[in-house]
Amino acid sequence: MKRYDEQLERGVEPLQGLTVGAALRRSAKLFADLEFVKCRDRVSSFSEIDADVDRLAASLLSLGLSRGDHVAVWLTNSREWILSFLACARIGAVVVPINTRYTAAEAGYILAQSDSRALIMTRRMWGNDYWAMLCDVAPSLKGAVSSELSAAELPQLKRVIAVGEGAPDCALGFDQLCAGPASAGSRLAAAEHAVTPNDPLIIVYTSGTTGKPKGAMHNHHVIRQATRVGLRLGLKAGGRALGHLPLYHVAGLYMSFVPALTLGGCYVAMSQWDTAHAIELLEHERISCFGGIPTHFVDLANHPALDARRLPALKSAWIGGAPVMQSTFGQFIQALGLQQLMSTYGMTENTISTTFNLPDDPIDVCCQNLAPILGPSEVRIVDPATGIEVAPGDVGEVQCRGETVMIGYYRNPEATRETITPEGWLRTGDLGTLTSDGYLSITGRLKEMFTSGGSNVYPVEIEQHLARHPAVRIAAVVGIPDERLGEVGFAFVELLEGTRFTIDDLRQHCRGALADYKVPRFVCQVDALPRTSTAKIQRSALPGLAQAELARRRSTQPA
Numbered sequence: 001m002k003r004y005d006e007q008l009e010r011g012v013e014p015l016q017g018l019t020v021g022a023a024l025r026r027s028a029k030l031f032a033d034l035e036f037v038k039c040r041d042r043v044s045s046f047s048e049i050d051a052d053v054d055r056l057a058a059s060l061l062s063l064g065l066s067r068g069d070h071v072a073v074w075l076t077n078s079r080e081w082i083l084s085f086l087a088c089a090r091i092g093a094v095v096v097p098i099n100t101r102y103t104a105a106e107a108g109y110i111l112a113q114s115d116s117r118a119l120i121m122t123r124r125m126w127g128n129d130y131w132a133m134l135c136d137v138a139p140s141l142k143g144a145v146s147s148e149l150s151a152a153e154l155p156q157l158k159r160v161i162a163v164g165e166g167a168p169d170c171a172l173g174f175d176q177l178c179a180g181p182a183s184a185g186s187r188l189a190a191a192e193h194a195v196t197p198n199d200p201l202i203i204v205y206t207s208g209t210t211g212k213p214k215g216a217m218h219n220h221h222v223i224r225q226a227t228r229v230g231l232r233l234g235l236k237a238g239g240r241a242l243g244h245l246p247l248y249h250v251a252g253l254y255m256s257f258v259p260a261l262t263l264g265g266c267y268v269a270m271s272q273w274d275t276a277h278a279i280e281l282l283e284h285e286r287i288s289c290f291g292g293i294p295t296h297f298v299d300l301a302n303h304p305a306l307d308a309r310r311l312p313a314l315k316s317a318w319i320g321g322a323p324v325m326q327s328t329f330g331q332f333i334q335a336l337g338l339q340q341l342m343s344t345y346g347m348t349e350n351t352i353s354t355t356f357n358l359p360d361d362p363i364d365v366c367c368q369n370l371a372p373i374l375g376p377s378e379v380r381i382v383d384p385a386t387g388i389e390v391a392p393g394d395v396g397e398v399q400c401r402g403e404t405v406m407i408g409y410y411r412n413p414e415a416t417r418e419t420i421t422p423e424g425w426l427r428t429g430d431l432g433t434l435t436s437d438g439y440l441s442i443t444g445r446l447k448e449m450f451t452s453g454g455s456n457v458y459p460v461e462i463e464q465h466l467a468r469h470p471a472v473r474i475a476a477v478v479g480i481p482d483e484r485l486g487e488v489g490f491a492f493v494e495l496l497e498g499t500r501f502t503i504d505d506l507r508q509h510c511r512g513a514l515a516d517y518k519v520p521r522f523v524c525q526v527d528a529l530p531r532t533s534t535a536k537i538q539r540s541a542l543p544g545l546a547q548a549e550l551a552r553r554r555s556t557q558p559a
Contacts, residue, residue: 457518
């Protein structure tokens with residue numbers, strides 16, 4: 001293992017001291033004519049993307065955006081998302097990705113809390129009118145015609161840049177901003193030179209246990225850990241990475257796109273997950289770099305069009321999110337014709353992959369999400385009550401330290417202090433064990449968060465919204481296993497005396513106010529939630545009650 005890790009570090013050594021903008025310059029020289037980005041039928045080489053990034057970056061500078069300014073990006077996986085990210089990185093602006101599945105209120109909170117000065121967005125997508133959603137958040141934008149905005153609800157927001165047709169009158173056209181002169185110019189050169197690897201690169205928002213998202217800040221050093229993932233997967237110049245994971249999520253950005261950027265691969269974008277289309281791309285694009293959550297592998301393995309014989313370039317893949325039964329794990333390997341399926345564990349606050357299996361780890365190890373530490377980061381297991389490190393094999397809280405740990409939460413020093421110790425240890429909130437030979441296993445969660453279809457869900461956010469229903473006195477939400485999505489929400493509700501409701505009422509109450517993956521799959525009315533001796537909700541009892549209720553419902557269904 002030590003010899004392989006040394007090889008891994010030699011692979012990332014050329015990136016030492018580089019920003020994302022400098023890494024693109026380097027790749028544009030090393031891999032100039034190789035395909036770098038493919039979105040639908042449009043293919044661009046490294047040198048073409050580098051030149052387009054210069055044009056967009058120069059235009060952003062001309063709009064008054066510069067190093068340290070925050071630019072929100074509300075787009076699906078696309079060439080425009082990629083150019084926006086790279087152009088901001090080149091001039092030192094900080095990207096604020098917005099989940100395209102967010103409601104207006106959720107997106108509006110991020111725009112306000114992040115102090116975004118510009119927003120790059122699409123007008124319409126998947127039946128949603130994103131400009132109308134923005135105006136719901138900031139009604140003073142309705143009817144705006146000046147490209148320099150002034151909205152009382154979003155006082156920092158000065159520019160909207162629109163992708164595609166149907167742009168509002170006040171928006172600047174993305175394509176026009178990309179049509180500037182090809183020459184970089186002295187102003188752009190000076191701006192690029194001022195950016196350092198320690199500068200903030202991106203603010204990625206994660207749902208918080210208080211119900212409000214927190215913005216995890218990362219700097220340009222993330223390219224090193226992202227490249228380690230690519231190297232572990234065997235991605236080489238000319239290889240091809242499937243871009244099905246959303247770029248607004250660290251897994252999509254750091255585990256697909258950035259490895260392609262630094263290692264000379266081609267990023268093949270998908271705007272959203274579609275199993276049949278994914279199979280088509282895996283085959284016809286000869287994808288060599290792939291990974292995802294169990295949901296993706298379940299969908300692929302059960303699709304009749306999948307034929308492993310047509311995937312000669314796909315040798316290994318990664319899987320994360322939850323342990324998988326060994327028989328199911330083996331089914332995934334066989335269905336895709338893989339030589340290795342490597343488990344990984346990570347979180348937004350620690351960049352991406354804290355652990356990653358070795359290419360020769362046996363299946364019974366990989367399927368447990370039991371893997372060694374990836375890269376030079378430190379990991380320890382401590383007693384949650386005392387903070388004292390426990391012995392190998394003992395369960396405790398997983399804590400991490402090193403270059404992968406986030407800078408902190410944006411404009412949230414209290415949450416940062418709660419999450420990162422004065423000595424630099426990131427408190428993950430996950431429970432796990434660490435073997436004597438350095439393999440980490442996750443055994444549970446200190447908090448109640450669960451993961452549905454790869455997205456983190458925090459029960460308190462849903463509970464707070466359910467409690468706003470006029471019939472609900474109190475609600476408690478727990479994640480329960482789901483074969484396809486990993487986990488889904490199960491809500492228990494106590495009603496106010498004299499009130500009535502239907503399950504459809506409550507679920508409709510959630511729709512439009514919460515992202516779809518947060519809406520509880522199941523709702524159960526109870527006379528009283530289980531309580532501890534101190535009258536707190538006994539959350540440890542909820543999963544068992546949920547399973548019992550589901551068993552009861554199944555038993556009463558007609559045969």
